[in-house]
Ligand code: GLV
């Protein structure tokens with residue numbers, strides 16, 4: 001291990017994170033009453049029309065004070081730093097009776113200075129108001145400049161807890177050839193060479209692979225949770241499952257649900273399965289036996305395992321236990 005280590009962040013289950021438009025009080029009530037979801041973010045940004053910004057802010061502040069949010073993590077997505085709404089979002093939110101608030105979600109983060117500015121504002125209000133709980137930050141990486149500066153953004157404040165991949169805005173910012181919110185594009189594919197019978201196949205590729213992997217690396221290097229963002233087609237659970245699975249395999253800890261039907265899918269897909277758990281425990285047992293014989297490596301089911309396998313298995317067990325397994 002390097003002598004440079006990322007400090008531990010507050011442990012939070014973040015398999016499912018439900019997006020809730022702040023402009024709709026009925027959705028806010030339903031979100032508070034949902035005890036399956038790990039986290040919710042109450043949206044003041046892109047799900048709220050310009051004309052409804054002030055009303056949404058008022059609804060969200062009232063909902064934070066009045067509703068019972070249970071055990072879940074509660075976040076508010078504020079407007080971007082380039083809008084005239086952001087400062088009031090933060091000031092009104094933190095000067096009100098909103099002790100239940102855990103996190104602020106910052107959209108379209110572009111540079112580490114964006115986080116510095118927010119940290120300064122939040123710190124001043126927290127101190128002036130005598131707020132006891134320190135608010136954490138979750139940051140959406142969804143622009144070309146944000147992706148370019150992702151490492152310094154991730155390390156910009158001790159408040160930082162997670163990075164999120166905002167696929168829709170990222171597509172717009174990078175001028176990618178799609179108008180969908182997430183999912184594949186048939187044109188991002190390759191044609192295989194002909195086989196013995198001259199047959200060729202089209203293989204679709206994952207056009208978001210680089211972005212998600214890049215975010216996972218930056219997040220993990222700074223001890224943050226990497227979270228995959230939205231999958232817009234809420235009537236396609238199979239598409240959602242594939243989309244979530246490949247983010248999970250790369251190391252993401254959870255994914256947004258833009259519809260309540262996606263919550264149980266997230267919770268299942270981002271919890272290790274019983275088979276994975278059995279395998280993790282078998283690795284730990286085999287390595288304990290190897291260590292007792294003074295060996296640093298062993299064979300399990302005809303495959304090499306070593307000290308790194310212990311770390312992989314322990315990571316799996318920690319995920320399982322965090323999910324109540
Ligand atoms: C989320 O905010 C996105 O732009 O995908």
Ligand code: MG
Nearest residue numbers: 046142166169
């Ligand atoms: Mg966005």
